Amino acid sequence: MKTKKIGMIAIILLFIMNLAYLPAIRAESFLGKFERGVEQEIGYYNYQSLIRQKSPARLKPAQAKRIQRIFEQLVAQSSRSDEVEYTLTIVEDPAINAFAVPGGYIFVNTGLIDFAQSDGEIAGVIGHEIAHIDRKHTMKSLYRTVGMSALWNLAMYKNDSSYKEVLNRVAGVSMTLIQLGYSREAEFEADAYGVRMMTAAGYSKNELLNFWKRVDAQSGNELPSIFQMFSTHPPVKERIAAIQEI
Numbered sequence: 001m002k003t004k005k006i007g008m009i010a011i012i013l014l015f016i017m018n019l020a021y022l023p024a025i026r027a028e029s030f031l032g033k034f035e036r037g038v039e040q041e042i043g044y045y046n047y048q049s050l051i052r053q054k055s056p057a058r059l060k061p062a063q064a065k066r067i068q069r070i071f072e073q074l075v076a077q078s079s080r081s082d083e084v085e086y087t088l089t090i091v092e093d094p095a096i097n098a099f100a101v102p103g104g105y106i107f108v109n110t111g112l113i114d115f116a117q118s119d120g121e122i123a124g125v126i127g128h129e130i131a132h133i134d135r136k137h138t139m140k141s142l143y144r145t146v147g148m149s150a151l152w153n154l155a156m157y158k159n160d161s162s163y164k165e166v167l168n169r170v171a172g173v174s175m176t177l178i179q180l181g182y183s184r185e186a187e188f189e190a191d192a193y194g195v196r197m198m199t200a201a202g203y204s205k206n207e208l209l210n211f212w213k214r215v216d217a218q219s220g221n222e223l224p225s226i227f228q229m230f231s232t233h234p235p236v237k238e239r240i241a242a243i244q245e246i
């Protein structure tokens, strides 16, 4: 009898909790959908303008396949892999650089591929870029910079005559934010998540450390321009120390 009573109470409690939680879940998924739509619009716009400016890499098919495989192994580890369609674009550029655009567009320069000495080193850098998307770093600073209302307009007035103008402006801010670089906190967070993704994909974080140690050894106090990727990042020695702690 006592067990039955407890069972009934538990069922009633679960029912009440469900009622309380359901609207919250619905609201969250609505907001989530809205955010994803806006991220996709802005990211695709940025992606389009970038591919107009850059030349596609001329890689041997086996090498292109190898980088794509590493990329896919890491994407599978992203917490957003079922809501974001990650794509990899390799561009012809000697600068050792990779970057991420909202919506899952990851760019990798041929200079980075040439500098890397193993699949694990490439995995470490790509993992870091995927982590910027995974943690929505650009979108978060975009919300802070242009405000939620500009983004809301993008989602609500797609057929409006001013839509293109708003998209152009907001996407321009997004591009500037990517070029200016993320905050130190965002960089350290991307390092931490990137390392988790690369280890879950079967790579050792020591490979990423090797990459950074070589960057450090070649740089002295000032990073040569070929290392443009790292000029906005926290100092290399600090990053190495933080990665060792993960």
Ligand SMILES: [Zn+2]
Binding pocket: 128, 132, 182, 187, 190
């Ligand atoms: Zn970064």
